[in-house]
Amino acid sequence: DWTMRAFREEAIEKIRAQVGSGKVICGLSGGVDSAVAAVLIHEAIGDQLTCVFVDHGMLRKDEAKTVVDLFRHHYNIPLVHVDASETFLGALKGVTDPEQKRKIIGKLFIDVFDAEAKVVGGADYLAQGTLYPDVIESVSFTGGPSVTIKSHHNVGGLPERMNMKLVEPLRELFKDEVRALGRELGLPDVFVGRHPFPGPGLAIRCPGEITAEKLDILRNADAVYIDQIRKAGLYDKIWQAFAVLLPVKTVGVMGDGRTYEYVVGLRAVTSTDGMTADFYPFDMAFLGATATRIINEVKGVNRVVYDVTSKPPGTIEWE
Numbered sequence: 492d493w494t495m496r497a498f499r500e501e502a503i504e505k506i507r508a509q510v511g512s513g514k515v516i517c518g519l520s521g522g523v524d525s526a527v528a529a530v531l532i533h534e535a536i537g538d539q540l541t542c543v544f545v546d547h548g549m550l551r552k553d554e555a556k557t558v559v560d561l562f563r564h565h566y567n568i569p570l571v572h573v574d575a576s577e578t579f580l581g582a583l584k585g586v587t588d589p590e591q592k593r594k595i596i597g598k599l600f601i602d603v604f605d606a607e608a609k610v611v612g613g614a615d616y617l618a619q620g621t622l623y624p625d626v627i628e629s630v631s632f633t634g635g636p637s638v639t640i641k642s643h644h645n646v647g648g649l650p651e652r653m654n655m656k657l658v659e660p661l662r663e664l665f666k667d668e669v670r671a672l673g674r675e676l677g678l679p680d681v682f683v684g685r686h687p688f689p690g691p692g693l694a695i696r697c698p699g700e701i702t703a704e705k706l707d708i709l710r711n712a713d714a715v716y717i718d719q720i721r722k723a724g725l726y727d728k729i730w731q732a733f734a735v736l737l738p739v740k741t742v743g744v745m746g747d748g749r750t751y752e753y754v755v756g757l758r759a760v761t762s763t764d765g766m767t768a769d770f771y772p773f774d775m776a777f778l779g780a781t782a783t784r785i786i787n788e789v790k791g792v793n794r795v796v797y798d799v800t801s802k803p804p805g806t807i808e809w810e
């Protein structure tokens with residue numbers, strides 16, 4: 492793609508001009524945007540860049556491993572991997588309110604990242620994978636009070652606190668352009684094409700109190716669901732698909748015994764920007780087969796339901 496090749500060259504020049512011989516630190520979230528920003532910056536300034544990956548323990552199955560393998564082994568980019576899952580789980584103990592979960596995770600994320608940046612030592616710049624829609628969304632139209640439906644923790648907060656200059660090479664791009672740039676930079680297709688994933692991760696896909704046990708069940712159910720979608724060739728037709736673990740146990744039968752286990756909700760939507768969305772019309776055979784696989788393969792689940800709500804009135808996430 493020649494536009495992206497030209498963009499790449501130009502962006503690299505701009506990064507070099509901005510940063511000079513300074514040191515840059517970049518937070519990886521596991522998502523596409525921060526990964527593309529990091530690879531681009533590394534191409535521009537090499538090991539003047541250090542990446543910090545704060546693993547809050549609420550990522551999808553094998554996600555942390557994928558990121559670490561990609562950066563350390565495939566690209567050879569210096570990467571600090573902080574496993575902070577116990578800290579986050581501890582801070583979330585007993586918390587059930589969705590906005591409270593976001594606030595706690597957002598604040599702790601900044602604390603952990605900031606502490607780690609100090610360990611790395613003396614970075615002059617903070618790199619972020621901010622996209623054009625993020626730039627627009629954080630500007631209010633009238634200057635009056637805006638209504639927060641859900642607070643997103645991955646924009647803002649960090650730069651003020653850390654008092655660093657920002658490097659944001661993706662500020663002019665839309666999501667599909669970032670994906671094209673990612674491919675141009677040699678990021679694997681499965682990584683670049685992944686569905687968007689919220690900053691607070693599985694915490695907001697686990698209504699009610701979060702426990703390590705529930706997160707494990709959710710991660711496993713989600714992995715089976717996504718595997719089904721990939722095998723059916725539907726992954727790229729869907730904007731976002733994920734499992735939700737409901738804080739409800741229901742009765743079932745298995746063999747000649749009674750079971751009393753959790754319910755998993757399945758969500759899949761089409762959308763162009765996440766602002767509105769339609770539920771994806773899977774056929775019943777697919778849903779039935781997926782439910783059977785989840786119940787057979789994931790311990791702790793004995794019932795599966797499919798969410799047929801569009802946005803509005805529903806939101807894409809359940810919290």
Ligand code: XMP
Pocket residue numbers: 593641642643644645687688689690691731765766802805806807808809810
């Ligand atoms: P909703 O649920 O509001 O989601 O319809 C719209 C899009 O935003 C994502 N989302 C979040 N992303 N932090 C994020 O980084 C958040 O707290 C958050 N909440 C929702 C959601 O996954 C969807 O793509």
